[in-house]
Amino acid sequence: MNNSLKHNDFAFLKGGGNMGELIRNHDWSKTSIGTPDQWPANLKTMVATVVAARFPMFLWWGPDLIQFYNDAFQPSLGGDDKRFSSLGRNGREAWKDIWTTIGPMIEGILDGNEATWNEDVLIPIFRNGHYEDVHWTFSYSPVPNPVDGSVDGVLCTCTETTQTVARLKKAEELEKINFTREEYFRNLTDSVPAVLWITEPDGSCTYLNRQWYDITGQTHEAALGFGWISATHPEDQEEVGKRFEIANREHTSFTATYRLLQKDGAYRWTIDKGSPRFDAQGNYLGMIGTVVDVHEQFVIEDAAKDAIRASELKFRLLIEEAPVATCFYTGMDMNIEVANQMMLDLWGKDNSIIGKALYEAIPELEGQPFLEILQNVLTSGETYYAKNTPATIEKNGVLDTYYFDFTYK
Template identity: 30%
Template sequence: MDQAFAQENTNLKEVEKALENQLKITNTITDNATVALFMMNDKGFCTFMNPAAEKMTGFSLAEVQDKPLHYFIHHHHPDGSPYPMEDCPIDRALPTNNNVRAHKDMFIRKDGTFFPVSCAASPIFENGVPVSTVIEVKDLTEEVASEKALRESEEKFRFMAESLPQMFWTTRPDGYCDYYNQKWVEYSGLSMEELYGYGWIEIVHPDDREKASAAWRKAVESKTDYQVEYRVRRADGKYRWHLTKGLPRLNEKGEVIMWVGSTTDYHEQKSLVEELVSTNEELAASFDREVAASLQVETQRQMLHDLFMEAPALIAIQRGPEHVYELVNPNYQKLAPGREFLGKTVEEAWPELKAQGFFDLLDNVYKTGEPFIGKELLAKIDRHGTGEMIDTYYNFVYQAFKEDGKIVGIVTFAFEVTDLVEAKQKLQENKENSSK
């Protein structure tokens, strides 16, 4: 009998040791889990919290044991309305014997702040009697913030792409066009569905299609810049000359992940060159070189590499009713290379423009939200800080932008057309002189 008792005692110690080891393993798992773990009894009172749960909520287990857990971390909606415990799917999991999976909700920390979570609740029964609920909670704050940042980035990209004066596009690595801005629809009269893919080829002049397609195929195959001029059919059936340039975006392995580009109407410039050739060969040749040089610079500016900072246009963002410069791209800075813009109001940055009406235009756009489009407008500026006022001309757009539905600033997109205006003036002089 003594031997049997000793054997039973040995077996009991082995069981106790196994249970201790299992408890250590369980504690290790719960203490080091990255998700928050709670356990509630059949009354909804918290009976267990792991360290991750205490860190997430700011409460200790001792602080949440005098009433149901719901009334500590889930008692109100973010809009301030009460959240009755009987409406909570987590608390209803046990009495309804219902497993809750991937339930998105908002919890409340000890300091009163709300945070987004994903929850799973599993009821536990013993002999058919509901005894407790195990709850797993993941804090989604960073995930939600990342999703919001991604949405804002996409919205900002689309806003900038739709605000550009040019026809902007992007393609997949193989050259399939997967995005056009609204300017394409307005100009061509085609729908987005008709343009997607290689629909742009259909509105290129038949005599220019092979040249345009061949240049595009070569660029895609060689991963090099794409630049070509061709005539594009307008919605009224007329063809106008356009200059198209595309750049490949590469990843760290040197692989093309997308193409970005723009197609710019320069029909007037090209027509002007042809007219100058017919009236004054020497002037036309000189002007042709100037236009070619200007186009080369403009095409370099026209790509939306990194959107604003690499844009082809002169771009600036002014925020608030005082129009404080928040961003200027390198092309805008070139208007006055030695001048400081960031943090200054438009009036502080451009005192010489105060009497020229531009500030009133900005105020009106900020007040009404209606964009202003200027064509070949004169601006007298002290470009080099020498006190010498220079006549310059611009095609530009003042476009208001909103945050949370409220106008908060203005985006300026502009192109300097001084050379074009001066050439037109010279052409007019030549015509007047030849008629005398």
């Protein structure tokens, strides 16, 4: 880290385990995002959220996709952490061996696309000295700029599901077992560390392994048939039931995200996923599926979104409550994103100009040098100061010349 900075002065850099320590001691002056005292508020918030989380998270920031990740992500790297030994590395370089797979999704988020959700995707990675077939469930979410809504970074919440996929494949193979060997079947599935369920052609559930009962506290009598739906949150039950009824009727895959009752009375977010079963003649036998807990991922994403919204609101309030005429422009047309009442009064305008380009909002400025000056400040990054500068503005239907001291930066 730059010796002129004291990382202890930055509260958002405290804690975070091993990854937090690496961030605190990294020389950020050599990266395109600069030192932590130059970081925008939303980057500080996201870094603090990522390193404090106990769910695997990854953050790419800025045009160079400067990368951060947390301790929870490290186990997925195996014993070979060379890819991330240089914190703050360009993400495209760090992940070049799989960029053809993940790159289009990340670039799409940067271009303004909506968040992605990908389940059990096979993305081989190099770890433990060789390439391994690794399955992932992950979401790429945009981190919006609190001022103009553009995308500043990409947040990845993820979990390795290699073992889960292996268990699912094992579960699918179970349907080939002769169900007359019921005791063997039950002993086998009860050893699977995930909820496993089986239904009949009419949709009624005839089997839930031990994990379901351990989690929910339901009895066999209460859960079988369609009683399992009553263990979902009351607000989710109608949608879950509808989704399952359609999938069972059409003999298609079933997927639902819902809150599942726990023994202690609390609810946790889960993903329930099932596939249709058919015999050798193609006759529909019902469905087989699993229920996976994803509660931490949902909580972390909600917390990150709340932090971003709070940061954006704080910025707008700072402008609106500034003691001098203040506004914020975006784009080469200088769209007026935020302007306080003092600035509106100075222009002789009202709130209807918010969101409009400068010349559209204040047409009498066309032919005057202000737009060109603003554009130069935007492209050069240099602050512009002016004193006693004339400007012709229309107020109350009267065009007149006024003199102003102002700063563009």
